[in-house]
Amino acid sequence: MLLEIKDLCVSAEDKDILKSLNLSVNAGEVHAIMGPNGSGKSTLARALSGHPGYAVTGGSITYNGKDLLDMAPEERACEGVFMAFQYPVEIPGVNNAYFLKAALNAVRKHRGEQELDAVEFMTLIREKASLLEMDQSMLHRAVNEGFSGGEKKRNEIFQMAVLEPKLAVLDETDSGLDIDALRVVANGVNALRSPDRAIVVVTHYQRLLDYIVPDFVHVLSGGRIVRSGGKELALELEEKGYGWIDAVAGAGA
Amino acid sequence: METTEESIEQLATREYKYGWETILESDTFPPGLNETVVRGISAKKNEPEWMLEFRLKAFRAWQDMAEPTWHNLQIEPIDYQAVSYYSAPKAKPQLASLDEVDPEVLATFAKLGIPLEEQKMLANVAVDAVFDSVSVATTFRAKLGEMGVIFCSFSEAVKDHPELIRQYLGSVVPYTDNFFATLNSAVFSDGSFVYIPKGVKCPMELSTYFRINAKNTGQFERTLIVADEGSHVSYLEGCTAPMRDEHQLHAAVVELVALDRATIKYSTIQNWYPGDKNGKGGIYNFVTKRGKAMTDAKITWTQVETGSAITWKYPSCILQGDNSVGEFYSVATTNNRQQADTGTKMIHIGKNTRSTIVSKGISAGKGQNTYRGAVKIGKNAHGARNYSQCDSLLIGDKCGAHTFPYLEIKNTSSIVEHEASTSKIGEDQIFYCQQRGIATEDAVNMIVSGFCKEVFRELPMEFAVEAQKLLSISLEGSVG
Ligand SMILES: Nc1ncnc2c1ncn2[C@@H]1O[C@H](COP(=O)(O)OP(=O)(O)OP(=O)(O)O)[C@@H](O)[C@H]1O
Ligand SMILES: [Mg+2]
Numbered sequence: 001m002l003l004e005i006k007d008l009c010v011s012a013e014d015k016d017i018l019k020s021l022n023l024s025v026n027a028g029e030v031h032a033i034m035g036p037n038g039s040g041k042s043t044l045a046r047a048l049s050g051h052p053g054y055a056v057t058g059g060s061i062t063y064n065g066k067d068l069l070d071m072a073p074e075e076r077a078c079e080g081v082f083m084a085f086q087y088p089v090e091i092p093g094v095n096n097a098y099f100l101k102a103a104l105n106a107v108r109k110h111r112g113e114q115e116l117d118a119v120e121f122m123t124l125i126r127e128k129a130s131l132l133e134m135d136q137s138m139l140h141r142a143v144n145e146g147f148s149g150g151e152k153k154r155n156e157i158f159q160m161a162v163l164e165p166k167l168a169v170l171d172e173t174d175s176g177l178d179i180d181a182l183r184v185v186a187n188g189v190n191a192l193r194s195p196d197r198a199i200v201v202v203t204h205y206q207r208l209l210d211y212i213v214p215d216f217v218h219v220l221s222g223g224r225i226v227r228s229g230g231k232e233l234a235l236e237l238e239e240k241g242y243g244w245i246d247a248v249a250g251a252g253a
Numbered sequence: 254m255e256t257t258e259e260s261i262e263q264l265a266t267r268e269y270k271y272g273w274e275t276i277l278e279s280d281t282f283p284p285g286l287n288e289t290v291v292r293g294i295s296a297k298k299n300e301p302e303w304m305l306e307f308r309l310k311a312f313r314a315w316q317d318m319a320e321p322t323w324h325n326l327q328i329e330p331i332d333y334q335a336v337s338y339y340s341a342p343k344a345k346p347q348l349a350s351l352d353e354v355d356p357e358v359l360a361t362f363a364k365l366g367i368p369l370e371e372q373k374m375l376a377n378v379a380v381d382a383v384f385d386s387v388s389v390a391t392t393f394r395a396k397l398g399e400m401g402v403i404f405c406s407f408s409e410a411v412k413d414h415p416e417l418i419r420q421y422l423g424s425v426v427p428y429t430d431n432f433f434a435t436l437n438s439a440v441f442s443d444g445s446f447v448y449i450p451k452g453v454k455c456p457m458e459l460s461t462y463f464r465i466n467a468k469n470t471g472q473f474e475r476t477l478i479v480a481d482e483g484s485h486v487s488y489l490e491g492c493t494a495p496m497r498d499e500h501q502l503h504a505a506v507v508e509l510v511a512l513d514r515a516t517i518k519y520s521t522i523q524n525w526y527p528g529d530k531n532g533k534g535g536i537y538n539f540v541t542k543r544g545k546a547m548t549d550a551k552i553t554w555t556q557v558e559t560g561s562a563i564t565w566k567y568p569s570c571i572l573q574g575d576n577s578v579g580e581f582y583s584v585a586t587t588n589n590r591q592q593a594d595t596g597t598k599m600i601h602i603g604k605n606t607r608s609t610i611v612s613k614g615i616s617a618g619k620g621q622n623t624y625r626g627a628v629k630i631g632k633n634a635h636g637a638r639n640y641s642q643c644d645s646l647l648i649g650d651k652c653g654a655h656t657f658p659y660l661e662i663k664n665t666s667s668i669v670e671h672e673a674s675t676s677k678i679g680e681d682q683i684f685y686c687q688q689r690g691i692a693t694e695d696a697v698n699m700i701v702s703g704f705c706k707e708v709f710r711e712l713p714m715e716f717a718v719e720a721q722k723l724l725s726i727s728l729e730g731s732v733g
Contacts, residue, residue: 049688052680073687082688089685093703102699103689110690142703159689 002027002064002198003167009058010040010047017043019223020059027166028195032209032234033202035220036242041202042086044220045169049083050076064166077103078110080166084156084173086202091143096155097125099143100162107163128161132188149176157188168192169200174208186211206238219245282339288312291439294339298408303419311428311438318432324594325623325655326563331537336502338440338473397457401450404459407475410446417448421479425508425545425571433504433565434541437473441506444474449484449515458713460489476507480515480550487518489716503536503561509544511552513574517544518553520712521568524560524723530589530618535562542566548574548603555711557720558585558593559727567625569598572606572634579608582708584720586727587620587652596626596657601634601667610641613705616652617728627659630667637667645675646704648697648728698725 003025010018017040025031033041046054048061050073061068068076091099104124105115116124129136132154144152153173160168170189174182189199189212201212209217209231217233218225219242227233227245237245282290291312295305320331397404403414410418428438449455480486490507503525511517519542528535538561544552554568570579581597599608614622628639645654656673678700686696702709702721709717 051684073684074690074692077688077690085685085688089679089681091682091685091700091703093706094699099686099689099699102691102695103686106690106692106695163689 001025001062004062005059006061007059008044008047008056008061010043010054011057012043012054016057017054017223018047021220021224023218023225025167025198025200027198029216030193030199030201030212030214032212032214032217032231033200033220034204034217034234034237039220040223041220042171045083045086045171045200045202048076048167048169049073049081074106075110077163077165078107082160082163082165082168084153084160084168084170086171086175088144088147088152088156090145090147092145094143096141096143097122097139100125100159103159104162125162128158131161131191132158133184134158150178150181153177154181154185157185161188161192164192164197166196167198167200169202171202172204173201174203174205182208183211206234209234221245282337284337285334286312286336286338286440290338294440294442297339298411300408300411301415303415304411307422307428308439311435312440314429315432315435315439318435320432324565324625325621325657326565326592326594328537328563331502333436339442397455400453400456402453402455403446403448405446407441407444407446407477410477414446414448417479418446418477421477421508421510423508425510425543426506426541431541433539434506437475437504437506437541441473441475444476444505445478446476447478447486447488449478449480449486451481452483453481454484455486458487458489460491472501472503474505476505477510478508478517478519479510480512480517482512483514484512485516487713488520489713490519490521491524491716491719501536502539504539505541507540507542507568509542509552511544511546511550511577513547514549515547516551516553518555519544519568520716521554521556521558522716522720522723523556523558523564524727526562527560527589527591527727528562535591536560537563538565539563540566542568543571543598544569544579545571545573546577546579549576550574551578551580553580553582553711554597555580555582555708556584556595557705557708557712557723558583558595559723561593562591564591564593564595566595567597569600570608571600571602572608572637573602574606575603576605576607577603578606580711581608581610581612581626582711583611584613584615584705584708584724585622585624586615586617586724587622588616588727589618589620591618592621592623594623594625596624598627599629599639601628601630601637601639604634605636606634607637608639610639610643611707612641612643613708614643614645614654615648615701615704615724615728616645616654617648618652620652621655622653623655623657625657625659627661628669629661630664630669632663634664635666637664639667639669641669641671642707643671643673644704645673646701647675647677648701650677694725694729697728701725701728 001024005021005023008018008021035041043054047056056069101121108115125139129139134154144155147155153176156173173185177185186208201208214231217229217231219227282293291308292305295308426434428435447459478488509517509519525536525538526534546552552570556568558564568581572579579599583595585593585595587593596612597610610626612624614624616622622645624643626641628641630637641658643656647654654675658671660669662669678697682700683693683696686699687693701724709720712720
């Protein structure tokens with residue numbers, strides 16, 4: 001098992017957000033996480049990547065046989081955990097390619113691999129940029145600075161394609177993308193599907209799951225997973241809304 | 254020579270507790286400042302009468318002046334009578350080997366990439382004269398001499414090129430200019446002189462490394478650069494040696510003269526010892542830098558100020574001639590207890606004069622960073638233009654950034670634009686970098702370098718690399 005989350009409790013600024021959440025993900029699988037606004041989806045992503053503003057108050061996360069909670073954020077990244085941010089930040093004045101080179105070489109160094117030289121690196125990122133049909137000029141702009149909402153999301157998946165993580169958590173990567181961009185980005189994600197990589201997509205819409213077909217769908221509500229199922233669960237949700245889940249969950253509790 | 258003997262005689266009768274002979278022998282004057290000391294400095298340097306006169310006029314003016322108080326700095330009172338105004342090597346214990354040097358100092362040297370032999374020198378370890386800076390300078394000088402370029406110490410220039418010094422000394426920064434410049438005019442120790450003849454493009458970057466170093470000299474340097482008509486020069490001033498000591502006074506003056514169509518690019522990397530984390534020690538850096546640009550001339554000041562406990566410095570341009578251009582690019586960092594009050598003054602006198610100001614202030618720890626800039630547009634400066642951009646970056650929440658722009662516009666055909674911003678290095682920016690595998694310190698460096706980019710690209714290549722390194726050292730430990 002690549003990722004095992006047990007009874008995870010997370011709070012931020014004294015607010016309990018995740019309340020005993022359980023989730024298991026194997027390598028090779030794609031999991032979709034859905035759920036109403038404010039239910040804790042992004043909080044789960046932040047807890048996985050080690051955001052300092054989110055305190056884990058209970059439970060455990062085992063990743064690749066190791067205690068993930070024991071690692072600093074950059075260590076997690078170097079170990080192959082990647083998060084595509086719901087709201088990617090801008091870093092003025094820092095060249096996108098330069099940033100990515102620093103990131104890739106940090107990851108490679110951690111793995112005991114040689115750092116790429118400038119030529120190897122540029123070849124690699126040009127290839128990945130064309131996979132995502134990204135304008136080459138984006139490589140030399142400052143990280144996310146002045147990027148449109150959709151361009152930022154595409155840039156996240158581009159970074160993922162370059163860094164080749166083991167576990168990728170995509171937080172609402174589809175929101176803000178136009179119809180064509182959605183297809184391109186989804187194709188980019190699908191190209192990265194592989195038996196030794198797991199992908200967790202957080203989304204509100206079935207539309208994305210038409211392209212990135214999940215093996216499992218989970219519904220997060222009130223800080224825990226209240227229902228899990230196959231890809232048809234997403235269709236059912238789309239039809240009936242979250243009220244249906246809450247009613248079922250409420251009745252069960 | 255007669256002057257020297259005269260002043261020695263005068264000195265013999267002054268009211269010092271140390272005898273004059275002692276003074277002459279010791280190479281370090283006892284603390285205190287009076288006319289005798291000023292004469293003594295001049296005598297030490299065998300200066301001509303006119304040079305002594307300049308010093309004395311300045312000294313007399315200084316006695317009636319008061320320290321400026323308009324700045325946004327908290328400075329412990331300075332006792333000017335407790336300072337020694339002529340200081341050769343301070344008797345510091347000579348260390349037998351690098352093993353005896355404070356490991357923190359060595360770590361800093363290593364990070365700066367200072368060669369080992371030089372490290373030994375800086376750390377005051379006894380070494381043979383391996384670092385033969387004299388011969389290096391001479392080779393240089395021969396090559397420059399072929400083109401008529403003069404590049405020498407200020408003292409040499411007083412002796413060898415008195416006509417140039419007499420013509421230009423004090424022509425941009427008069428000896429009555431301000432408290433610190435006037436003090437410098439009275440007691441300056443040494444410095445550099447550059448003259449670029451008409452139409453000559455200086456073939457190499459000229460540079461001076463001031464190191465307030467084991468020797469404790471050079472605290473009142475004076476630099477004069479004269480670029481004759483149509484000439485070009487790029488001059489680098491580096492102050493890269495850290496120093497561990499009590500507060501030390503450093504009051505320098507730099508004058509630039511760019512005659513018609515000349516270009517002077519003056520870059521500084523200032524890294525005097527900033528004091529420790531609690532504000533103990535560190536240099537008090539009070540500097541007056543000003544350039545005068547004649548018709549079609551251009552002066553560019555670029556500075557990266559990472560050191561000093563106190564920085565008080567406003568490199569300025571007097572845009573005297575029509576179409577002259579002044580530029581100021583600055584990065585100033587304050588960490589721990591450091592304070593900086595820095596900026597520029599652009600004085601537009603000629604027609605169609607243009608100026609650009611780009612100031613980047615970075616505050617971390619309990620550092621306080623003030624930008625103070627003045628743009629003055631005179632009534633005859635038709636068509637003058639100024640663009641100012643002034644950005645502050647805060648790291649943590651105990652530091653401060655302050656901006657004081659002053660505008661004085663007496664001409665309606667001029668255009669002045671001012672932009673300012675203050676931002677905080679967000680936890681989210683750092684986290685974003687970390688999430689991609691980049692460690693915290695590297696993330697901070699990257700974000701700060703991005704912030705300073707517009708200034709760094711004005712620096713000569715090798716300097717830009719050094720500046721970036723210094724910046725990361727000076728901000729070390731400022732996050733998490
Ligand atoms: N740093 C924080 N401080 C206080 N409350 C927070 C913090 N971060 C998240 N919360 C709260 O926790 C809850 C879960 O937030 P989260 O961002 O995880 O929701 P989400 O499921 O991703 O929602 P959406 O679908 O709108 O993106 C929300 O009520 C939110 O206001
Ligand atoms: Mg969210």
